Amino acid sequence: MTNIVQFENVGLRYGAGEETLTDVSFQLGAGSFHFLTGASGAGKTSLLKLLYLAQRPSRGVIRLFGEDTVTLPRARLPGFRRRIGVVFQDFRLVPHLSAWDNIALPLRVAGVVEADLEQPVREMLAWVGLAERAHARPATLSGGEQQRVAIARAVIARPELLVADEPTGNVDPDMAERLLHLFDSLNRLGTTIVIATHDLHLLSRVPHAQLMRLDRGRLHDPTGALRYPPKAAE
Structure with missing residues (x-):
């Protein structure tokens, strides 16, 4: 290896x-x-x-x-x-951006065109249980919700x-299990x-x-x- x-x-x-x-x-x-x-x-x-x-x-x-x-x-x-994808303990979300735009940020920085953002961002929002909070800004999200946005942002570009x-x-045991499954799935893809x-x-x-x-x-x-x-x- x-x-x-x-x-x-x-x-x-x-x-x-x-x-x-x-x-x-x-x-x-x-x-x-x-x-x-x-x-x-x-x-x-x-x-x-x-x-x-x-x-x-x-x-x-x-x-x-x-x-x-x-x-x-x-x-x-x-x-x-x-x-490198990073999940910070203090989240570090961009306060004036919605959950959707925070998650999309790494793809935009990488030069992904807007038309190709829709599906991966929508899938990540659904996976972390925030499909209904896509347009919410960080200040209106709970600590656990902010954590999930931060994780989705870190993994969306499939970092090495x-x-x-x-x-x-900052999440309940059921969501912790779900997030660990997300990390494990990403790992099995090579990260x-x-x-x-x-x-x-x-x-x-x-x-x-x-x-x-x-x-x-x-x-x-x-x-x-x-x-x-x-x-x-x-």
């Missing part, structure tokens, strides 16, 4: 404080599915930021799609980011890499998926997923061999 992500002895430090991430090394194969777990403050969000190129490491090497992102010219970053920070944290979560019960819903665990900035079991259920000592 070709590696789509490779971290080599990566460290991340904000300012003059202690390292948030220390000597993180791992590889993610193309088409693999991973859950990233760890206690609050373990560094999960920081690791995700490195994956979707919102942050550069303080040291070490990060390769995405076979290229070193640390030395990648800034002019090439937008093209790389279009290959999908990074999600607590994507089921590499990394989901940060504190809910270990989710891990049993995707039995082929691999587990990555952060503890105080260090990655444990970087091979991903540990699967659900976790060891009793944990």
Whole structure:
């Protein structure tokens, strides 16, 4: 399996404080599915930021799609980011756009003509249970509805890499199950998926997923061999 992500002895430090991430090394194969777990403050969000190129490491090497992102010219970053779908914990929807237009945004940025937007956007709205809320703006949506719009926006362009920070944290168990099925379906089409979560019960819903665990900035079991259920000592 070709590696789509490779971290080599990566460290991340904000300012003059202690390292948030220390000597993180791992590889993610193309088409693999991973859950990233760890206690609050373990560094999960920081690791995700490195994956979707919102942050550069303080040291070490990060390769995405076979290229070193640390030395990648800034002019090439937008093209790389279009290959990555991101579900942010705080949603980051465009406030003046409707749910429909927020979901359509990645396709428009990619140059898809308006006539070809109708079907995929309508299908995504139906899948996340928001067909009747297509023209609602974010301020009129509940937290769970905003989360579903954010997920639909992240997956509509079928990214090569999908990074999600607590994507089921604001929805009920039934919708969480449905969204995990969406992620699993996308994964089976070839997308590499990394989901940060504190809910270990989710891990049993995707039995082929691999587990990555952060503890105080260090990655444990970087091979991903540990699967659900976790060891009793944990």
